[in-house]
Amino acid sequence: MVLMLMFKMIFMKRYNINHLSRLLLLVAVALIGTTFHSCEEYPDAYESTGGVPEVVYVRLPAPESADSLITAAYMENTIVLVGNNLTSIKEIYFNDQKAILNTSFITANTLFVNVPKTIPTAVTNKIYMVTTSSDTVAYDFSVLVPAPSVNRISNEYAHDGDEVVLLGDYFIDDPQVPLSITMAG
Helix, strand or coil, rough: HHHHHHHHHHHHHHHCHHHHHHHHHHHHHHHHHHHEEEEEECCCCCCCCCCCCEEEECCCCCHHHHHCEEEEECCCCCEEEECCCCCEEEEECCCCEEEEEECHCCCCEEEEEECCCCCCCCCCCCCEEEECCCCCEEEEEEEEEECEEEEECCCCCCCCCCCCCEEECCCCCCCCCCCCCCCCC
């Protein structure tokens, strides 16, 4: 308490209220100026470019397997396109399924993307890259569909001849590809 009184007496003798308000105003302006200045600078911000993208190869995102090139990937896997002018891509399709692009994972030379989860209806074994100028560039790449997986079954204790409904992923409704089920035990 005594120190505070001494500080006030010394401070008030040297500065009057006008000087103090000017000093506070100067500090406030400096802080605001610094804040606005730092918000405007994004040296690594994503900027879409023109031109045609060129994919040199496709790899997995893990650093330890970065030297392994791939020509196919399972649905929902993350892959990396490596090439040139990849910031010109505004949409990307695997066969006929659109993938989600995240600009945080796109540079001029690399593009990280997840292979879509939906089974393609038209299989072309290509990646289609649509550019900012609406040109389409194709790259050979296969999407692998995993084996069907059962998440739920309508009747776990079905008897011979009972109807059972299987719910899960990657079931293809194609009469040319019949579903065969093998029960263990």
